[in-house]
Amino acid sequence: MRRTWRPMIALLAPLAICAACSSSAPSSAEDGSSEITIPSCFFGTTWDPMEGAQLFTTTSQAVYDPLIMVTAEGVDPQPWLAESFEISEDGYTISFKLREDVDFVDGTHFDAAGLEKYLDALFASETFVWKPRVVDQFGAEATATGEYTLDIVMSKQPVSYQWLWQFGLTPIASPAIVDDPSLVHDEPVGSGPYLIEEFVPDVSVTYERNPDYWNAEKFPYDRVTIQACADPVAMLNAVKSGQLDVAEVTIPLAQEAQGSGLKVTEGPGNVGTMYISDHNGTQVPALGDPRVREAMALAFDREAILQATNLGFGSASSQQFAEGQASYIEGADDRYAYDLDRAKELMAEAGYADGFSVTIPTMATAGTFLDTTNLEPIVQTSLAEIGIDVTYEPYSGESINYLQEVTKTNRYPIYLVNMPQTNWIVMFDENWGPYENAELQELIRRSREGDPDEQAVAYQEIGQFLLDENWYIAFSRPSSTLVSVPEVDIQIDGAYTNPKLFQYTPAG
Amino acid sequence: MLTYVARRLGIGVLVFVAVTGISYVLYHVRGADSIAYRLLGADARPEEVEIKVHALGLDRSLPEQYAGWFGGLFRGDLGESFVSNQDVTAIMSTRVPVTLSLIAATLVLTLVFSVVLGVWAATRGGVVDRVIQVVSVIVSAVPGYWLALVLVIVFALNLGLFPATGFIPITETFGGWLSTIFLPSIAIALGAIFSLAVWVRSSIIDMRRQDFVRTLRSRGLSPRSIMYRHVLRNAAPSIVQMLGLQIIALLGGAIIVERIFALPGIGQMSLDAGLAGDIPVVLGGVAFFVVVIVIINIAVDLINGFLNPKVRIS
Numbered sequence: 057m058r059r060t061w062r063p064m065i066a067l068l069a070p071l072a073i074c075a076a077c078s079s080s081a082p083s084s085a086e087d088g089s090s091e092i093t094i095p096s097c098f099f100g101t102t103w104d105p106m107e108g109a110q111l112f113t114t115t116s117q118a119v120y121d122p123l124i125m126v127t128a129e130g131v132d133p134q135p136w137l138a139e140s141f142e143i144s145e146d147g148y149t150i151s152f153k154l155r156e157d158v159d160f161v162d163g164t165h166f167d168a169a170g171l172e173k174y175l176d177a178l179f180a181s182e183t184f185v186w187k188p189r190v191v192d193q194f195g196a197e198a199t200a201t202g203e204y205t206l207d208i209v210m211s212k213q214p215v216s217y218q219w220l221w222q223f224g225l226t227p228i229a230s231p232a233i234v235d236d237p238s239l240v241h242d243e244p245v246g247s248g249p250y251l252i253e254e255f256v257p258d259v260s261v262t263y264e265r266n267p268d269y270w271n272a273e274k275f276p277y278d279r280v281t282i283q284a285c286a287d288p289v290a291m292l293n294a295v296k297s298g299q300l301d302v303a304e305v306t307i308p309l310a311q312e313a314q315g316s317g318l319k320v321t322e323g324p325g326n327v328g329t330m331y332i333s334d335h336n337g338t339q340v341p342a343l344g345d346p347r348v349r350e351a352m353a354l355a356f357d358r359e360a361i362l363q364a365t366n367l368g369f370g371s372a373s374s375q376q377f378a379e380g381q382a383s384y385i386e387g388a389d390d391r392y393a394y395d396l397d398r399a400k401e402l403m404a405e406a407g408y409a410d411g412f413s414v415t416i417p418t419m420a421t422a423g424t425f426l427d428t429t430n431l432e433p434i435v436q437t438s439l440a441e442i443g444i445d446v447t448y449e450p451y452s453g454e455s456i457n458y459l460q461e462v463t464k465t466n467r468y469p470i471y472l473v474n475m476p477q478t479n480w481i482v483m484f485d486e487n488w489g490p491y492e493n494a495e496l497q498e499l500i501r502r503s504r505e506g507d508p509d510e511q512a513v514a515y516q517e518i519g520q521f522l523l524d525e526n527w528y529i530a531f532s533r534p535s536s537t538l539v540s541v542p543e544v545d546i547q548i549d550g551a552y553t554n555p556k557l558f559q560y561t562p563a564g
Numbered sequence: 565m566l567t568y569v570a571r572r573l574g575i576g577v578l579v580f581v582a583v584t585g586i587s588y589v590l591y592h593v594r595g596a597d598s599i600a601y602r603l604l605g606a607d608a609r610p611e612e613v614e615i616k617v618h619a620l621g622l623d624r625s626l627p628e629q630y631a632g633w634f635g636g637l638f639r640g641d642l643g644e645s646f647v648s649n650q651d652v653t654a655i656m657s658t659r660v661p662v663t664l665s666l667i668a669a670t671l672v673l674t675l676v677f678s679v680v681l682g683v684w685a686a687t688r689g690g691v692v693d694r695v696i697q698v699v700s701v702i703v704s705a706v707p708g709y710w711l712a713l714v715l716v717i718v719f720a721l722n723l724g725l726f727p728a729t730g731f732i733p734i735t736e737t738f739g740g741w742l743s744t745i746f747l748p749s750i751a752i753a754l755g756a757i758f759s760l761a762v763w764v765r766s767s768i769i770d771m772r773r774q775d776f777v778r779t780l781r782s783r784g785l786s787p788r789s790i791m792y793r794h795v796l797r798n799a800a801p802s803i804v805q806m807l808g809l810q811i812i813a814l815l816g817g818a819i820i821v822e823r824i825f826a827l828p829g830i831g832q833m834s835l836d837a838g839l840a841g842d843i844p845v846v847l848g849g850v851a852f853f854v855v856v857i858v859i860i861n862i863a864v865d866l867i868n869g870f871l872n873p874k875v876r877i878s
Binding site for chain 2: 256258
């Protein structure tokens with residue numbers, strides 16, 4: 057008998073050997089210093105801020121500083137390398153007062169002359185990722201006005217929220233790289249909170265504290281490792297086994313993580329939205345009647361939808377914009393709370409008691425916010441309750457034109473979109489030209505011009521306009537979910553779900 | 565023999581051109597604008613798309629683009645990533661060792677375990693034989709990704725015996741490398757181990773019925789000597805052939821398993837690049853897998869030639 061089972065024992069021996077070799081990476085260092093391991097899906101492989109691919113990703117936040125720090129839309133920019141800033145009355149000039157105690161890692165002192173030299177080169181670089189939106193659209197030009205003061209003057213358009221947001225994502229590097237671009241081929245030359253300890257391109261990067269950093273107390277961890285993100289299941293497994301401290305996962309996985317004793321931090325995700333492009337009633341006259349659109353908004357049982365499709369993670373709201381966004385209207389989340397009786401009354405008042413038919417295109421660009429397959433049955437069954445018969449047909453155009461169609465044409469009377477959490481109403485207008493509605497167009501114009509207070513008012517009015525008119529009917533607002541080990545807290549500002557490096561902190 | 569190898573290499577080159585060429589056409593079939601939009605995001609402006617298309621050289625004709633890419637191969641240049649602007653060769657340089665580790669470990673595990681189990685089943689018969697055959701059917705029906713998930717849950721998360729994700733290079737520590745590569749390799753190899761074990765078992769049983777084995781027995785050779793010096797040696801060519809086919813079939817599974825175990829290998833790189841529309845990186849991955857398949861095929865042929873003189877002559 058013993059001879060018979062000898063091969064089995066021989067085969068299991070390697071398992072035991074491998075298991076003995078295994079060691080899990082600890083999440084805190086043995087010498088008492090604190091460390092954190094986080095994933096990043098935007099894994100920069102170049103340290104050159106002028107390279108097209110270089111955004112202000114988590115990997116570059118560790119080694120570069122921006123002039124102003126914008127953590128989320130609707131959240132005021134924080135002073136960073138600029139101690140303070142001021143926008144002129146006409147909105148065309150933004151004046152920065154720079155910090156005087158900052159040095160780049162190559163020893164170059166940070167001052168206005170150097171910054172002007174760097175920004176001139178950056179703004180002229182054809183590969184600078186924000187060139188079209190930060191430089192060309194605004195006609196931005198930097199001028200040093202003193203040793204530690206610098207103005208950026210716009211020649212085409214006043215400073216807007218969007219400009220501040222995008223400029224806040226622009227890393228500031230040493231001016232020395234202008235004369236010698238090879239300096240940033242292999243390593244960053246910034247002023248950031250960390251220095252690179254080990255870098256495996258596209259796989260992982262480990263940082264240690266920059267001992268000379270000017271804002272060290274803002275960054276609680278002595279050592280940070282960033283790993284390229286992987287499949288959500290693999291990332292959750294890595295958190296469970298102590299290899300990662302944080303991971304962004306899908307909602308079912310977040311529920312599983314909660315059950316395993318991990319911490320789940322929710323942020324706003326994409327919003328399931330129905331855009332009634334034929335709001336003038338050209339193709340389907342019923343859609344031109346505001347009472348019909350209101351009836352449609354009332355036909356969605358958002359709480360039930362949230363529970364059924366997202367296991368309760370998220371919030372039920374009648375508005376597209378999330379709390380923290382500039383166009384979010386306080387107290388309006390239940391403006392169109394589920395009320396089938398009232399919806400049917402409105403349909404009858406509008407002369408459509410027997411309902412009508414409508415055709416909606418379907419999109420399935422997997423993994424993107426254009427994938428609307430999860431919304432289709434919700435819309436069909438909800439609208440059927442008030443007599444609206446929805447027929448789906450595959451979208452006949454290129455997926456790349458879909459969003460443009462949403463704003464520019466009404467080839468279909470209704471489109472479904474999982475709207476991303478950006479101020480897309482302004483973004484669409486900037487990208488693809490104006491909406492045909494004069495009132496909305498004026499609001500969008502005001503949201504770009506004037507001082508920030510006036511812009512904030514305009515953003516609020518945009519939110520109110522869309523809520524009143526029911527062009528966009530929101531019916532599903534699932535959360536994005538970040539899972540972390542109990543020892544790590546994550547702060548999410550406003551509508552932005554990718555936390556900055558300093559927003560990961562030890563629990564408590 | 566040299567002519568034979570040269571001919572096989574020639575066929576390999578043709579396969580390489582055909583597969584990469586078809587991949588190239590398939591990726592470009594939706595047009596340059598579509599590729600640029602995928603890279604820039606659906607909210608990109610038309611003028612940004614135009615700049616991107618020109619910057620990436622996507623406004624050139626398809627044959628011109630492919631010829632440029634193929635010409636670069638002779639200089640060791642696989643182009644630049646559309647997403648990160650990094651050299652594809654540099655991106656692949658850190659990932660090739662991971663996937664090669666996976667392939668090598670899978671190959672070794674499959675060969676060792678299947679031969680041991682096959683010989684065991686053929687020589688012992690009875691319960692052992694029946695168990696191996698039943699397990700073979702069950703394991704063959706189980707998808708590799710499901711098996712991978714089960715292995716992670718049991719051996720990494722519950723028992724804590726292995727890391728759940730990641731890769732440690734063999735140059736760092738051998739033990740670490742082994743611990744990170746063992747579960748993924750098992751996940752890929754398990755189906756092949758049992759399929760091949762059944763094949764080995766059948767080959768051995770067939771071979772043991774041959775006249776020369778009876779003659780060897782009558783001359784008083786020990787069963788062990790007959791098994792390892794004669795039966796296995798004569799069964800080896802068909803086993804090697806089958807092993808080669810199994811390994812090639814398993815490469816597809818490696819892509820998924822790399823993802824589940826977050827192994828930064830060529831499979832995961834290709835999958836991510838495919839989703840991002842990063843064509844040069846995808847083609848780098850395709851080229852790698854084609855080269856591996858061609859090498860495995862040639863190796864199988866050469867080993868068969870070594871084991872079986874009749875193959876050499878033909």
